[in-house]
Amino acid sequence: MKKHVLLLLLSFAMVSSSIAQANDSISLKILKYKHKVEVRVNGELFTAYSFEPSLEKTILFPVHAPDGTIVTRGYPIAPRAKERVDHPHHVGLWFNFGDVNGFDFWNNSYAVGDERKGAYGRIIHRSIEKAETSGKDGLLKVKMDWMAPDNEQAEKLLEESTTFIFRAKDGAWMVDRITQLTATRDSIVFTDNKEGMLAIRVDRAFEHPSDNPVIYTDKSGKSTGVAVLDNKGITGWYQNSEGNEGLDAWGKNARWVLLAGTKDSSDCTL
Structure with a gap:
């Protein structure tokens, strides 16, 4: 069988209102x-990088x-208070991706019942191949498998090899x-569908203001429905490389997307 390979390079950066340090140092701890x-910067x-068995994919969390x-x-x-659920x-x-050989890897979670799991794929962490640091850079190489659901004998569809490079430079992580x-x-x-491939779910403060009814969590994680959304402290502003801003940036093809917002008096740009 001829093996087909897809190689992707994706970048994510954050800047906040902190003061950059000249001697930033990254450490990795397994x-x-x-x-x-x-992954730590100056401690x-x-x-x-989380590969909890209860998750349907590997993630970076928290950020x-x-x-x-x-x-x-x-x-x-x-869960934290006043989060949407x-x-x-x-x-x-x-x-991950929304449709690989008909299986949905994107929408899989603990909330999908056993009776529906047959339509969803999951990504399983297999090994840590390398974890090393050099000053302001840290490198983590891992391997994973993209698996069809158990009712398909948990067939492996894809082998994934991913290298994360973590950097701290000029006040940006x-x-x-x-x-x-x-x-x-x-x-x-x-x-192709609307699900994929790289995403981050941000804190409520960085969401775009919305008037739609939602379900929130309290500080204990209990869910509560709210008919009218309170946008106090909701400051997220989105723009992309094609000049789309705000809600117009959603679902558009672009080379990059920028999100700026303020949380607890801290200005952040992603």
């Missing part, structure tokens, strides 16, 4: 018993800005992701 690899948590501001939503892993598959910073997907069967079809 915590196998917690199923994660922590402060930047993010963690912090250089001044310590948490930019990712906590729900459903670590829609789209439980929106967790941290992640990479950055992640480069280099992903190689290798087909394990003759026919692998990525059917």
